[in-house]
Amino acid sequence: MQYSDVKELSPAAKRRIREKQERYETILAAALKFFSERGYNKTLIEDIANEAEVSVGTVYFYFKNKEDIMIKLIEDIGVILRKTLGEEFKKGEGNIDGFLNAGRVFFYKVCKKYPEKILLLMRESGCQTPEIEKKRQQLFDRLINDLIKALTKIKERYKIEYKSKMSVEVIATIIMGLFEKISYHFLIKNGTDLEIIGQDVIDFIYGGIKNLVIGDFHDN
Amino acid sequence: MQYSDVKELSPAAKRRIREKQERYETILAAALKFFSERGYNKTLIEDIANEAEVSVGTVYFYFKNKEDIMIKLIEDIGVILRKTLGEEFKKGEGNIDGFLNAGRVFFYKVCKKYPEKILLLMRESGCQTPEIEKKRQQLFDRLINDLIKALTKIKERYKIEYKSKMSVEVIATIIMGLFEKISYHFLIKNGTDLEIIGQDVIDFIYGGIKNLVIGDFHDN
Amino acid sequence: MQYSDVKELSPAAKRRIREKQERYETILAAALKFFSERGYNKTLIEDIANEAEVSVGTVYFYFKNKEDIMIKLIEDIGVILRKTLGEEFKKGEGNIDGFLNAGRVFFYKVCKKYPEKILLLMRESGCQTPEIEKKRQQLFDRLINDLIKALTKIKERYKIEYKSKMSVEVIATIIMGLFEKISYHFLIKNGTDLEIIGQDVIDFIYGGIKNLVIGDFHDN
Amino acid sequence: MQYSDVKELSPAAKRRIREKQERYETILAAALKFFSERGYNKTLIEDIANEAEVSVGTVYFYFKNKEDIMIKLIEDIGVILRKTLGEEFKKGEGNIDGFLNAGRVFFYKVCKKYPEKILLLMRESGCQTPEIEKKRQQLFDRLINDLIKALTKIKERYKIEYKSKMSVEVIATIIMGLFEKISYHFLIKNGTDLEIIGQDVIDFIYGGIKNLVIGDFHDN
DNA sequence: TATGAATGAGAGTTCATTCAT
C-alpha cells in the first residue's frame, strides 16, 4: 500500500476506522475500571461489555479472549511507565539527580494521573493465568533492566563502584518493590499527601544507594 | 480408678487427638504446596485432597471451605514472621543493630526455612476473595505497625527525629514492599546467594533510614 | 425510513423475541413435568435441560436458579386459579350459586386441563426452600382471602350472619384443604370420574356452609 | 424364651434395656423436633445426634437410616391418631355424635397435645423419599378407611343412603384434607382459639354430611 | 454399644467462549 492510498479513504471509511479505534479504547477503559476495582477473576466479560455499552460478542471481536485484554492493559502501562521515567532520566544525562527525579515523576505524575493503571499493575496483574504472569514478569524485568542500565550509567559517570556484584540488581529490585508497595499503600488511602511521601521515598532511596556505593556522587 | 484419673486421657484417645492434629497439618501442607506453586484459583480441592491422601469430604471436615484453608495458612505465616522478627529486635533492646538484624533474620532464616510460605504470602494471597484480602491486609498492617513501633523505640533510644511526619510510616511501608519484592524476586531464582543479597538489602535499608533521620545513631 | 419505523421491530427481531418466549415456556413445561412427577428435590437441572432440549447453561440463562423455576411455576398456577375461579364467581353477582360454580369450575375445568399444575401446587410446592414456601404460602393466603371476600359478599347479599367470628376464615380454610386433598387424592387415581366427585364435593360444601350460617339463601 | 427368663435379668441388664429404650425415644424426639420445625431435607443426622446428645453412629445403631426415623415417626403418629379417634367413635356405638366427637377429639386433644406430630404428618412427611411417601399414603389410606367404615356403620344405624356411590369416599377424603389444612393453618398461628374453630369445623362437617345423605339422623 | 472421623457420589451454579443471524 502506497502513501497515496491513505488519502483515498472515503470519509465514511475514515469514520469507521476512527470509531473502531474508539470502541477498542472504550472496552479497554471498561476493563481497566473493573480489573483494578474488583480484580481480574471477579470481573466478567459481561461486566466489561455492559460498561463499554457493547455486546459480549463485540468484546471478542476486538480481543482474542479475557487474558488478551489484561495483557493489552499491562503493555499499555508498560509503555507509559518506561517512556515517562526513561525520558526523565535522560534529561539528567546520567547524573544521580536525573535518576531521583525519575522516581519523583513516578509519584507526582504517573500515580496521580493513572491511579487505576498503577493499582492494576501492582496488585491485580499477579497470580492469574500463566500468560498474564509472563507478561507482568516481562514488564517488571524490563523495568528492572532499565534501572540497572541507569545505575550502570551513574557508576560510569561518577567512577564509583558498588559494594557487591549483586548490588545493582538488588537496588533495582528494591526500588521496584518499594514503588509497588508505596503506590498501593498510599493510593488506597485517597487523602494522603503524595508530595511529602514522594520526597521521603526519594530521600530513602538516595540514602540506600549511597550506602551501597564505594565512592561518592561528585562531578570531578 | 481414682477420680484424678478421669482427667487423664487414655493412650488411645491421645493418639487419636495427635492423629487428628497431624491430618490437619498434612492438609495444610498440601494446600501450601499447591497454592504457592500454581496459585489459589488453579488449585482444586481435589488436588489438595489427593496430595494429603484424604478424600474431598475430609478436607471439608477440617476446614470450612477453600477460603478458610488459605486464611489459616496466612495466619500461620503471620505468627512465624512476627514472632521471629519480633524476638530478634527485642534482643537489641531498641538499638539500630537489633532492627537490622531482624531484617537479616528474615532473609537468612525465614526465607530459607519456609520459602513456599513466604512466596504464598507475597504473591498468591492477594487478589482472591474479600475475606482473604482482609486477612492479608490485616497481617501487612500488623507487620507495618510492628516496624513503626520499632522505629519509634529507636527514635527514643537515640533521641533523633525523622524528617517528616510521614517518614516512619514511609520507612515501614518501604521495608515491607522491599522484603516482598526481594524475597519473591530471588526466591524464584533458586540458585541465588541470599547471603550477599541480604547484606546488600540491609545496607540499603540502613542508608535509607539514616537519610530520613535528623541526628545520628550514637549512644551517649 | 421514517422516524415512526424505528419503533417497529423487524420480522427477524420479532421472531427472535417469539423464540425466546417459546424457549422459556419449554423449560418451564419440562420443569413442571419433572417436579410434579418425581418432586422438586429429585429433579436435576440436567433433567430439565434434557427434556427441554437445551443445555444446562441455557436453563440458567432464563432462570436465576432452581428455586426460581419453581417460583415461576407457582406464580403461573396462581394466576390461572385466581383468574378462572374469580371470573366464575363474578358471573353470579355474589349469589351462592356463583360461589359453588366456581368450585365446580375448579374440578371440571382446572383440574382436568392442568392436572400436573394442580398436583405440583398441592403436593410438591411444600417443604422445599424458604423462598418457595413463602411463595406457596402467599398464594394460599391469597386464595383464602379471595374466598373470604366472596363469603363476605354472599353474607351482604342475603343479609345472613355466620355462627362465629372465625366461621368465614374456617370455611375458607376448609375449602382450600378440601380442594387440596380431593384433587390430589383423585388425580392420582387416573380413572376416577371427576364429575360425580365434583358434585358430591359441592354438595358437601353447600351443606357445610348452610350449617355455619344464621339465616338462609333466599333472595327477597 | 420362657416367661421365667424375664425374671432372670440382672438389675444391670434391666437398666441397660431401659436406657436403650430411653435413648431410642430421645433420638425420635429430637428428630420430631427438627423435622417438624425445618423439614426432613434440611435436618441433618448430625442435628438429630446433637439434640439427642449422642453420636451420629449411635443414631445409626438405633435406626437403619434417615428414612427409617421418619417412618417410625409416622407410624407413631398413626397409632396415636387411629387409637384415639377410634376409641372415641366406638363410645357412640355408631351414632353421628360419636363420629363428630371423634372430630372434636382431634382438635381438642390430639392437636393440642402433639402439635409437632400433627404438623409433621400434615406437612413434612410429603414429597420426600418414595418409602416415606408410601408410608404416609398408607396411613392416610387407613385413616380414610376408618372413616369409611364409620360412615358405613352410621348408614346402617340410621338406614340412610348416600347420594352417589362415591359419596362415602368423598366425605372421608374431605374430612382428611380439612383436618390437614385446618390443623396446619391454625397450629402455626399459635394464639388461635382452637375451641371455637373446632366447633365451626364440626358444624361444617355435619352440614356437609347431611347434604350428601338421603334420609336423616333419627333413631327410630 | 458408642464414637466421630472419613468417605465420595452427587448436585447446583458459573462464566469464558462460540456462532447463527
Next chain:
DNA sequence: CATGAATGAACTCTCATTCAT
C-alpha cells in the same frame, strides 16, 4: 461488524452412610 443466546466443562460444597477403634 455487532449481537446476545446458547453451550458445557469445570469447580465448590453437601451430607447420608460406614467402620475402625
